[in-house]
Every structure is written in structure tokens, then in C-alpha cells.
Amino acid sequence: MDHAASDLEKMEIGEGADRKLLIAVDFGTTFSGVAWAQTRRPDVQTIIIQWPDSTSGGLEGISSDKVPTELRYDGSDTKWGFQVDDFGPRHQWFKLDLDPSQSRGVSDLSRQYPDQHALPPGYNVSGEKLCTDYLSALRKHTEEVLKHKLPQSILKSTPIEYIITVPAVWSDIAQAKTRSCAEDAGMGKQLMIISEPEAAAIYALHAMDPHSIKIGDTFVLCDAGGGTVDLISYTVSALKPILQVEEAATGTGRLCGSTFLNRIFNKFLVDKLGLNEEWDEEVVEDAMKRFELVTKKAFRGTPGEEFVIPVPGLADDPAQGVRRGKFRMTGAEVKQIFEPVVQEVVTLVRGQIAATNKTVKAALLVGGFGQNAYLRETIRASIDPSIEVMQPPNGWTAVVRGALMKGLSVMEPTTARVKVASRSARKHYGTERMAKYDAVKHSKRPNYWDAYDGEYKVNDMDWFIKKGDPVTEEKSFKRQYHKVWPVSEGHNKAVSQDLLMSEDRDSTGAPVYKDSGDVRYLARLTADLSCIPANDLAQKTGKDGRQYYSVHYDIEMTYYSAHTKYAMVYKNVKYDSVTVEYV
Incomplete structure (x- = not known):
């Protein structure tokens, strides 16, 4: 996808009454993404990267491919996404309240490592209201962005249709609740709902080298995000005129995403340095930001690794590894933080491979956590060496990109590049x-x-x-x-x-x-x-x-x-x- 929209802005007005604007929403547990395109220009597909932050209500506060799925009610004002700062209580993970029947919602990780600032489910407001309010804020922001990307005459004359994604293991009632929340948020009655791993697979398979794919090849897709990890498998059934796949095993999922790395790291810091007299919220904030933006991404599990974490204000303590406001972590300590989470993902991947009852060619890792090098190498070492482990490009936004591709193919079948020919009934x-x-x-x-x-x-x-x-x-x-x-x-x-x-x-x-x-x-x-x-x-x-x-x-x-x-x-x-x- 191209982030630029200049070609769209130059489009002539009045090319036909069948033009539509498609907006795909990856409504994620921890982060959400939005992509859009016009049916008359399906080749130009744009990711929204501009989000308001806590200091600016405008469009260009933060630049990011996704926005946090978080809310805070401040009197009559609703703050969302990057507007919610790191201090004080906030609503998060409320999407999971739409399907409380899922056993993954009470995983060992979520019980052992709760977020200290997250309000508990059902606190003062229902999950449906939280989802509706968040999706409403997301919709309003998206439509405001479009006002700066397209001529007003096109926006006024072009119908908008939304696509929203849900986990593969979502129950029928959770799917219906998601639709209801999206409709109440102003996304219209013509809403299309697509499963997250299916959307990710459509994009990931399209992004692969077509010459390396053969009929009968089976792929396991692992969508490892911040909160949840979802898996599904497909077998290639046709190559022409488009790539067609059939579900090889029903989807599985669990609440074991990368957010738990942050929570385990937080507990590690408190246990290690929490008794220091200068310990306060500012120390935690700086350390968490460094872990999230640098350490978590750089860790590979190789011998001799060492990471520096800022802990401003703490007194020097050689015994604890603190010197000049910095705390040195060994690779072994970081590995201890990663292991509980990574091993759950490995178990899911191995289970999905076994469930296919086929020879699996490759495991495709998408989602933010799916781009992690240590996760990739651990999975590679834990499965049959004949199975490739691959990280397709743009993995963090694979779901929203694939959802938009699916929506465009429904509106205009000639644009289809990958098609899921059949799925397996889950019940x-x-x-x-x-x-x-x-x-x-x-x-x-x-x-x-x-x-x-x-x-x-x-x-x-x-x-x-x-x-x-x-x-x-x-x-x-x-x-x-x-x-x-x-x-x-x-x-x-x-x-x-x-x-x-x-x-x-x-x-x-x-x-x-x-x-x-x-x-x-x-x-x-x-x-x-x-x-x-x-x-x-x-x-x-x-x-x-x-x-x-x-x-x-x-x-x-x-x-x-x-x-x-x-x-x-x-x-x-x-x-x-x-x-x-x-x-």
C-alpha cells in the first residue's frame, strides 16, 4: 500500500455513480488500524498514519501505522488512542468483553500479570459502550482525515462502506455484537465483517513470491499481536486465474500477545528496584518506553547481549546494576521475560501444524509481535526444520491491508488476487x-x-x-x-x-x-x-x-x-x- 494520496486528490470528479469509498478497520485488542481506497482506484490503497495525541486535538499529533485501543472518560470528554497518557486509569482490552465465553480471556498470563492501570471489565460502563465509543472516535477521525485527502465534491457524492475485522474464534453472538457496536458508531448497515487471520492470510500470500507457491502447499498463519495470538491454516487449491486456498485447520487463538512482555518487565523492575527511595512513576514510565521501543525489538537471544534501561533519579547501586541513572539488563534477564509468552505462542503454532494433518510448507508470522526476531527463531527451532518460518513485509498492518483487499474484491471481483475458496465449519x-x-x-x-x-x-x-x-x-x-x-x-x-x-x-x-x-x-x-x-x-x-x-x-x-x-x-x-x- 502507498501512504501517499496525491493521485487520488488529482482524480477527476464524476467518473461514475458506482464509485464507493471502502474503509477497513482492524479493531485490535491493543492497537487498531485503518486503511481506505476507492473502488474506482483499487490500486491506490492508503494506511492512515496520522493520530491526535494528548497535547493536540489535531490530525498530526502522532505518526504511526496504528493507534492504541484505549479510552479514558474525563468528565464529558472522551479521550482515545494516543490521547490517553500513561498515567491514571484507562479502559483497555474492552474488545474482549464482547466474547467473554472465550477461554483465552482467562489465560494464566492474564491472571499472573494484570495491567496496574487498566480498569476491570464492567467498571462503570459496559463493554459494548466502550467498543461503540472507541469505534465512533476512530470513524470520526478517519472521515476527518479524508476531508484533507479528497475533494469535498467526491466525499459528498461517494457512498462510504466499512469493513471490520474480528478474531477467527469469535462466537456468533460476539460477531453480532461487533456489528451492532460498529453500526451504533456510525459505520452503516452495509458493514462487512472479516476474520482477522483470514484477512492477514490474504495479504501475506499476495505478498509472497508467486513462483514459490504450488498447488497443495499448506501454510500456517500466526497473527501475533499485542493482546491475542490467532492462528489459521490454508492449502493452495488453485493458482490461476487467481490464487485460491482452502482452510486446512480451524482457527485457534489465545491471549498471549506482546503486551504481556511489558507487564512481566514491569514486575521485574518493581521486584528489582522498587525498594529504592527515589522510585516513582516517572522512573517506570521512562524504563517502560525504552523497553517497548528498543529492548523488545532488539532482543535476539544471542550470547553476550546487554541492554541499557533509563532509570532517571535512582542513586548509583553497583549491586543492582544501576549507574548514572541507567540500569543494565543482561540478555539472560530479558530472555526470562520473553520465555513465558514465547512458549505459549510456540505451543499454539505446533498445535496448528499438527491439526492440518498435512505437510506444512511454511509458517507465516504477522502482527506486531510476529515481527520479533526472538519469537521467529524460537519457533524455527521448535518445529520441523523443513518448515520455513517467514515474516511477510508490513506484518503489523497485514490484517487491515488484507481486509481492504477482500472488500475491494467483493465490490469488484476483477481486483481479487487471493481467494479463500472454502472454510471449515467450527461447530x-x-x-x-x-x-x-x-x-x-x-x-x-x-x-x-x-x-x-x-x-x-x-x-x-x-x-x-x-x-x-x-x-x-x-x-x-x-x-x-x-x-x-x-x-x-x-x-x-x-x-x-x-x-x-x-x-x-x-x-x-x-x-x-x-x-x-x-x-x-x-x-x-x-x-x-x-x-x-x-x-x-x-x-x-x-x-x-x-x-x-x-x-x-x-x-x-x-x-x-x-x-x-x-x-x-x-x-x-x-x-x-x-x-x-x-x-
Whole structure:
């Protein structure tokens, strides 16, 4: 991507009514990024690098490829990103509150090394409000930047559509909450949601030398960020006309990003120097900045390394390694800080490689932590030496770059360079159905009398997608449903169907009944029938002699990168009138 926007600023006005502005948002746990492009100039893709800081409310306070995902409420004023200084409490990691079900949210690292300045979850304000307020500030800033990059006539006449990213392991309800927060933040109803590692893979594979890629090659992508580490694997299925890949293993993730290095370093400093009489917040701030900007990036784990940390104001203490306001750390001490975090990432990478059941060609490291040399070399030494470990260019912004590429390819398919042809279903998805009671097969199951059919029935599970099944955006899943109700009750305005899921963690297969295994309610789908006239509804006589409305209809489900679209099909007419209420 090109940071310059001069070509865009020179564009002629009025090139066509189909022009759109696409804005991709990598809503990260610790840092967020934004990229944008026009559909009429998809080759010019721009990263926003200008952010307001604590001393300036303007556009050019700080130059950075990303902005901290942090908030502070100061009376009626909301500070965000670089406006939040290092002193005092602040809201951070609130994105994770959208999906508290994720086990990674209570990892050993997060329990052992909490941030001393972070407000606890649910403190005075909900996670949804924090996410909405942050995304709103991000949106307003982005649109303000665009006012200085594009002519006003283009901004007024060009529709804006947003793309937002979510972790691969995000639950359905977390995806829905993310969409709701983004919509409430002003990002519109036409919002596209893409999984973070999928977006990163699209960019990373595009950035690779195409001559080195062959059909059948499998790649593990590790997106190691500040808070979370997400992994996913793909196998190349086609090279022309574009590179196509299929998911080789479902995504995994854990809360073990590089922020924990800072927290462990902070604890190390307190344990080492905290009893010094001159110890105060200023000492910590200067030391943390040096560790974040220099030490963390320079450490390679090679013999003889030594690092200087500023500790202004502390008295000389040769026994502690303090001299002239500086503290010398050995490479061995830095390694002790890195090891707990790096080993968790190594475990994730090894697990993902094993889950592919394929010969893996390379592990691709993206994200800010993914650019770290010690992490790269430790992973390289911990896996099969035949597997390459690579760090694609622009790794810190790979997610937002890939998300923008994906959005542009949806708007204009000719711009596609990498396509995820199929994904693996992460759960069993299905509904309960009525089946005719069989005294032998269902001897231990409760049954009930169905007056319409005049027979005993039982309920069992009908799984329309099973865990591990390949799913594509081109193929929808349909299930036919049959609802009957007495004509005397009048025209039902809606019919509902419960959607259930099973993660099948014990790998025992899809459960047969709702009350077996780990079957849980996912959502209630409600199909609106008010658009269908009563005289179009079929009427039939039941076995009990009563008149019934008898409606056969399909629920159509299309699974995308990180969201699901539902529609109702009745008499070959599709109605986008299905509402979803997640449990």
C-alpha cells in the first residue's frame, strides 16, 4: 500500500455513480488500524498514519501505522488512542468483553500479570459502550482525515462502506455484537465483517513470491499481536486465474500477545528496584518506553547481549546494576521475560501444524509481535526444520491491508488476487425436527401425540452442517420446515425456529438428541409471514378433521468469513425477512 494520496486528490470528479469509498478497520485488542481506497482506484490503497495525541486535538499529533485501543472518560470528554497518557486509569482490552465465553480471556498470563492501570471489565460502563465509543472516535477521525485527502465534491457524492475485522474464534453472538457496536458508531448497515487471520492470510500470500507457491502447499498463519495470538491454516487449491486456498485447520487463538512482555518487565523492575527511595512513576514510565521501543525489538537471544534501561533519579547501586541513572539488563534477564509468552505462542503454532494433518510448507508470522526476531527463531527451532518460518513485509498492518483487499474484491471481483475458496465449519449447526415415533428405536425417548398427522412423534436433531464440513460463500445451506396451525387461530404473522449448535469437544460426533452431548441454543430465527397474504397459505384437513394452515418454507443460510446471512424462501421467492436473536 502507498501512504501517499496525491493521485487520488488529482482524480477527476464524476467518473461514475458506482464509485464507493471502502474503509477497513482492524479493531485490535491493543492497537487498531485503518486503511481506505476507492473502488474506482483499487490500486491506490492508503494506511492512515496520522493520530491526535494528548497535547493536540489535531490530525498530526502522532505518526504511526496504528493507534492504541484505549479510552479514558474525563468528565464529558472522551479521550482515545494516543490521547490517553500513561498515567491514571484507562479502559483497555474492552474488545474482549464482547466474547467473554472465550477461554483465552482467562489465560494464566492474564491472571499472573494484570495491567496496574487498566480498569476491570464492567467498571462503570459496559463493554459494548466502550467498543461503540472507541469505534465512533476512530470513524470520526478517519472521515476527518479524508476531508484533507479528497475533494469535498467526491466525499459528498461517494457512498462510504466499512469493513471490520474480528478474531477467527469469535462466537456468533460476539460477531453480532461487533456489528451492532460498529453500526451504533456510525459505520452503516452495509458493514462487512472479516476474520482477522483470514484477512492477514490474504495479504501475506499476495505478498509472497508467486513462483514459490504450488498447488497443495499448506501454510500456517500466526497473527501475533499485542493482546491475542490467532492462528489459521490454508492449502493452495488453485493458482490461476487467481490464487485460491482452502482452510486446512480451524482457527485457534489465545491471549498471549506482546503486551504481556511489558507487564512481566514491569514486575521485574518493581521486584528489582522498587525498594529504592527515589522510585516513582516517572522512573517506570521512562524504563517502560525504552523497553517497548528498543529492548523488545532488539532482543535476539544471542550470547553476550546487554541492554541499557533509563532509570532517571535512582542513586548509583553497583549491586543492582544501576549507574548514572541507567540500569543494565543482561540478555539472560530479558530472555526470562520473553520465555513465558514465547512458549505459549510456540505451543499454539505446533498445535496448528499438527491439526492440518498435512505437510506444512511454511509458517507465516504477522502482527506486531510476529515481527520479533526472538519469537521467529524460537519457533524455527521448535518445529520441523523443513518448515520455513517467514515474516511477510508490513506484518503489523497485514490484517487491515488484507481486509481492504477482500472488500475491494467483493465490490469488484476483477481486483481479487487471493481467494479463500472454502472454510471449515467450527461447530455442528442444526435444528430439532419431528420424527415418527419408533417403539424400538425410540424406546427410551419421550413421545407426544401429533393431532395433525394422527401419530406419535419424537424430537431428534437434524444437523445441516457438521463440524469440519467445507463451507463456501457461493453455496447456501437450505433446510425445509413445515409449520401447521389451526385455521381458527388466524394468519400467523411470523414463525420461529431455534438454531442449535454443538462444538463436539470430545470428538464423539454430532449428538442425536438435544439433551445429549454439548448441544446448546445458538439463536432463534424468526421468519416474517406478514408479507404473504392469508389466501396464499395452503389449507389442509388434519387427521383429527380440523382445518389447518400448512406452510412449507426454507430457511437459507449463507456462511461468510465472520458472519452468517439468513433468508426465507417460500414458493421459490426469497424474502430477506429473517431476524436472528442470539441466545
